[in-house]
Amino acid sequence: MLNRLDPVVDTNIIPLEQALNTILADAVTSPIDVPSFANSAMDGYALRAEDVQDGVGLQLVGTSLAGHPFGGKVKAGECVRIMTGAALPLGADTVVMQENCHSEHNVVTPRGPVTAGQHVRHPAEDLAQGERVFEAGARVNARMLSVLSSLGLEQLSVYRPLRVALLSTGDELRAPGELLAPGDIYDSNRIGVQAMLGRLGMEVLDYGIIPDDPALIRQAFLKAAIEADAIITSGGVSVGDADYTKQVLEEVGHIGFWKLAIKPGKPFAFGHVGDCAFFGLPGNPVSAAVTFHLLVRPALARLAGERLAPTLTLQARALMPFKKAPGRMDFQRAFARVLPDGGLGVVSAGSQSSAVFSAMAEANCLLHLEQDRGNVAEGETVTLELIDGLYW
Ligand code: AMP
Ligand code: MG
Numbered sequence: 001m002l003n004r005l006d007p008v009v010d011t012n013i014i015p016l017e018q019a020l021n022t023i024l025a026d027a028v029t030s031p032i033d034v035p036s037f038a039n040s041a042m043d044g045y046a047l048r049a050e051d052v053q054d055g056v057g058l059q060l061v062g063t064s065l066a067g068h069p070f071g072g073k074v075k076a077g078e079c080v081r082i083m084t085g086a087a088l089p090l091g092a093d094t095v096v097m098q099e100n101c102h103s104e105h106n107v108v109t110p111r112g113p114v115t116a117g118q119h120v121r122h123p124a125e126d127l128a129q130g131e132r133v134f135e136a137g138a139r140v141n142a143r144m145l146s147v148l149s150s151l152g153l154e155q156l157s158v159y160r161p162l163r164v165a166l167l168s169t170g171d172e173l174r175a176p177g178e179l180l181a182p183g184d185i186y187d188s189n190r191i192g193v194q195a196m197l198g199r200l201g202m203e204v205l206d207y208g209i210i211p212d213d214p215a216l217i218r219q220a221f222l223k224a225a226i227e228a229d230a231i232i233t234s235g236g237v238s239v240g241d242a243d244y245t246k247q248v249l250e251e252v253g254h255i256g257f258w259k260l261a262i263k264p265g266k267p268f269a270f271g272h273v274g275d276c277a278f279f280g281l282p283g284n285p286v287s288a289a290v291t292f293h294l295l296v297r298p299a300l301a302r303l304a305g306e307r308l309a310p311t312l313t314l315q316a317r318a319l320m321p322f323k324k325a326p327g328r329m330d331f332q333r334a335f336a337r338v339l340p341d342g343g344l345g346v347v348s349a350g351s352q353s354s355a356v357f358s359a360m361a362e363a364n365c366l367l368h369l370e371q372d373r374g375n376v377a378e379g380e381t382v383t384l385e386l387i388d389g390l391y392w
Pocket of ligand 2 (some may be wrong): 169170171235236242243283
């Protein structure tokens with residue numbers, strides 16, 4: 001999939017305040033040294049290390065506050081009252097914290113050992129002018145915003161948000177609020193996927209619920225090809241009599257692949273309608289959410305110009321047996337917790353049926369159970385990926 005997708009190249013210049021969750025289109029280099037001047041890491045006294053001798057007092061000659069530097073120079077036998085973040089006065093090279101000084105009648109006597117240069121923050125200690133701070137493709141988060149702001153940057157060049165068309169297929173689907181006729185169910189995939197797309201900063205074109213009618217499905221696909229970078233469907237990709245999604249994709253676009261050796265999510269389909277990337281999620285809600293996370297999220301990242309870090313996986317002890325048949329890689333919904341010995345343990349989050357969504361909402365992790373693995377016995381080590389607090 002990644003090899004068949006090219007990033008959207010359009011970029012926008014936006015103010016920093018609007019940059020949260022956008023993708024950097026250019027690397028960011030620091031225009032200044034941070035910090036730009038030597039300053040104190042403590043509240044105390046700035047002095048010359050060479051002047052410190054047991055029991056010898058130094059003459060207090062002034063004050064350096066944050067934003068109000070001391071204008072003079074610290075000469076032999078002198079010191080300056082200094083606060084955290086205040087500029088280190090000329091002449092001084094060391095700060096002694098106030099708790100370690102005796103001060104009386106403008107004479108300050110340091111107590112205890114003093115190391116030359118202590119409690120001084122040096123220019124460019126954090127970032128040097130011209131240093132690369134963030135790479136293109138990084139998704140801007142709150143921590144990065146603070147760093148960008150510390151560089152004095154007002155604007156950023158970011159990729160434009162992806163436009164993603166979204167629809168659910170199925171004659172049985174009703175929107176919440178509608179009455180259910182016999183055999184009907186509520187559409188739960190669309191709102192979940194829409195929420196995930198929203199958390200990823202993407203623009204959703206909501207095509208709603210499309211009946212199992214090839215003509216209507218075709219119409220929606222062709223519309224997406226004109227107005228969207230990607231289209232995500234759910235349902236209709238199995239081998240049932242009313243599964244038209246794949247068939248219509250073959251007619252108006254082309255299929256990259258269909259069916260994967262994973263559980264849940266076997267009938268997942270990928271392809272293109274014109275230049276629009278196509279992702280066919282299975283209808284079962286758990287399969288739809290899991291395949292979105294495992295497959296669609298990295299593919300959309302590629303389209304959006306985002307460079308994803310490799311998924312961080314952890315090893316945990318199975319606190320109960322897990323049923324698993326060899327043949328497909330299995331992403332079971334589970335709950336991990338720290339054990340009294342400090343290790344990580346994991347239990348099932350409930351039913352592993354791909355039609356049971358409630359266990360999915362309970363889970364805080366996905367097990368990654370290897371393709372060839374069989375049943376997992378209690379006490380065995382398993383690999384997992386934490387999902388709590390992520391975009392889904
Ligand atoms: P399908 O792939 O269309 O055969 O759907 C597989 C199962 O998922 C069926 O039980 C569908 O009723 C159900 N399903 C399909 N789409 C949705 C949806 N949007 N929300 C909830 N369940 C769905
Ligand atoms: Mg269906």
